[in-house]
Amino acid sequence: MTISPRNGLAGCVLVLGALCTSGTATAGADDGPPLHQVTYTVSTDHPLGVGIYYRDVDPPTWADYSHDPYRYSPRDDIHLEPGAPWVHQAMLADPGRWAMVTVTAAGPPTEVATTLRCQMSVDGVEVDHAEGPRGALCSMRNW
Template identity: 45%
Template sequence: MVMSTRLLLPGMVLAAATVIFPVAPAHADDPVMHHVKYTVSVAKPIYADIYYLDQEPAIFADYSHNPYQFVPNVKVDIAPGKPWTYELNLAKPDQWALVTASTGTEPGTPMFHCDLTVDGKVVVSNDGPKGVLCSIRHW
């Protein structure tokens, strides 16, 4: 059986084009990242206990199984005019951005204040005598 050149030529051209110009797999668009800043301040000096989200989990189950992997704890001296701040980028700050501060085992009433800023705009502000939480999501 003899094949016609007319039938082979289109197939050969298609095969050659695939080798020369491989088809790239489709990728979802990269998520838009938002700049997030946490600020914790006080009216009276205190050695504070602060927990804050420092990285976004891929899925909620990751967070659920080990929250401390994503929300570390720092103990810091905060005083009037000397706030604690932390900045990061998140794809979904409405779901994940959070900072909380408390007196822990320290005595006193420092009058905490926190701000959660997204892309340069304060989106949550809160006050508390011995502890405070700033989060867009209601935990």
């Protein structure tokens, strides 16, 4: 096969056109920062009623969060059983700033010593874990 200057120019135009259109197909004006998969896991060693707060979305600004933190931090009131952890996945743009899960025992202390645990991973990598007799907080930042 011989390539003439005309065929070479036409081929270059086709390749450049394909490159230009493929770049615009994936990058739009509405694309935000990349999202990270945050996995929250809460467990216990004895059956217990608990309240779990977790960050499900990135607040637009710190002021928005401060004005109404519960808008961005849903609460699940559940009964935890050993061997059956509560697991929730969220997609966050800035997990270093916003990712957080906290678990608190519901009701008065019981006669049975219980340990509540939380664990948090971002994109499959554990970033924090904690435990306590009445509650635990997992976060990448200090609250």
